[in-house]
């Protein structure tokens with residue numbers, strides 16, 4: 001094998017009841033690189049992303065077929081605990097989801113409390129590190145114990161990112177993390193991806209092609225539940241192999 | 255109604271109707287308070303307001319009346335019943351909203367709610383014929399004989415193991431208030447956005463951790479409202495308690511032995527009160543009960559206000 005993949009899906013299909021949301025996707029996810037998933041709305045990007053950390057387990061009636069390998073092991077294999085998978089593969093959602101009864105600090109360390117970290121110094125250190133990684137530290141360091149819902153939308157989203165990073169996931173899944181944000185917050189989040197990928201493998205869904213081109217190393221183009229094309233971002237945007245990819249990136253549909 | 259009348263008067267008629275009905279409710283509440291207070295006047299004059307509240311002698315023969323024993327009885331039964339009911343009620347709500355397979359949710363929720371629809375007197379009868387014998391045979395007698403043999407100091411605290419008394423009344427009361435606490439908790443849990451749960455699951459939480467750390471805190475105001483409703487219900491519950499508590503107004507109360515609550519005392523003695531003072535004392539107990547309910551509700555409003563102040567508004 002050449003460059004090792006952090007994750008990889010093999011012939012992955014996801015069904016909502018009888019209707020397929022994603023069909024037969026085989027996608028490599030390179031270690032400590034940013035992989036972008038692009039495609040028109042409803043093409044299965046969210047569906048695909050949620051299969052990577054077994055979020056579909058939580059919704060009755062959703063069936064996943066095929067394999068999702070994390071360091072070569074199928075996360076859907078019998079005996080694999082989805083809780084452990086989700087600790088290793090973190091997720092940031094489209095809308096910020098601060099826990100409203102918790103302070104900023106408690107939000108960030110929520111995942112660490114789950115694994116039983118009690119030591120105050122360790123928690124404080126981890127919170128600072130995660131908040132710095134999410135480029136939020138300077139804005140909140142003086143009010144760590146204020147309610148998280150007092151933050152602006154952009155800050156809340158970076159808080160959600162800090163919260164996901166605090167547990168030190170190996171892979172971070174981001175589902176259109178900037179779609180609900182203003183341009184400045186979007187910029188802040190795009191900037192931090194560059195630093196993050198030194199330590200974390202990132203898969204980001206975006207329906208904004210410019211964003212994909214700016215932040216990602218690899219891009220996968222989805223259409224109608226199938227993966228049309230995958231490749232290094234630069235190659236895919238400058239020299240697409242599939243006419244549908246070309247049509248999409250030149251803005252002829254979608 | 256002819257078209258022209260409707261057109262000319264429609265809105266005004268409606269507004270007036272609503273105002274009259276609304277004010278009527280408020281007026282009725284005020285009237286009840288005034289009448290209760292007037293009815294209590296003689297008792298309060300004779301014993302003093304605080305004297306009446308704190309005196310622990312209730313003796314119709316000597317014409318001495320103090321509200322402390324039934325007040326204590328109400329506080330004990332209601333708070334113990336609430337303690338007993340809270341976790342089962344919350345558990346039932348959690349089961350329905352978070353755990354049960356879809357097909358089981360409606361039936362379980364319906365059955366729990368049904369508990370609130372049973373008339374109080376049915377609980378009383380069920381208590382007398384089913385619960386009391388069970389409590390006596392399997393709880394009180396074994397405990398009593400154990401205490402008599404091993405811990406004689408406990409015997410006076412436990413009281414006579416007859417099955418009729420504080421313990422049985424509290425148990426039935428607890429069962430009666432479960433649906434109130436549970437149904438409001440259920441609504442509150444159901445209102446927690448799925449995104450909150452998913453955010454916690456995505457951090458590697460188990461279902462139980464999600465419920466404990468995210469869902470319950472998010473729903474805490476609604477859960478608390480249910481607790482308040484259940485408490486209000488327990489404070490005023492009359493029929494079933496009267497049938498089961500044994501109606502003895504003498505302190506000290508014992509765990510198994512007979513006791514009285516404010517509501518049960520009034521229900522029990524109202525028809526046989528033959529002096530004006532006795533009657534007035536009973537009305538005064540009613541007035542105290544009203545005050546207690548009012549205070550409880552005010553405190554609850556205050557707590558709710560504090561709970562919801564920090565929360566999201568989205």
Ligand SMILES: Nc1ncnc2c1ncn2[C@@H]1O[C@H](COP(=O)(O)OP(=O)(O)O)[C@@H](O)[C@H]1O
Nearest residue numbers: 016020021039040041042043044045046047048
């Ligand atoms: N919970 C669901 N139940 C049924 N169908 C769904 C559900 N979620 C998504 N779908 C369907 O699956 C397809 C892919 O959706 P999604 O993955 O959300 O697309 P994208 O994220 O690319 O916009 C769509 O046709 C959508 O209608």
Ligand SMILES: [Mg+2]
Nearest residue numbers: 045046047175
């Ligand atoms: Mg989507």
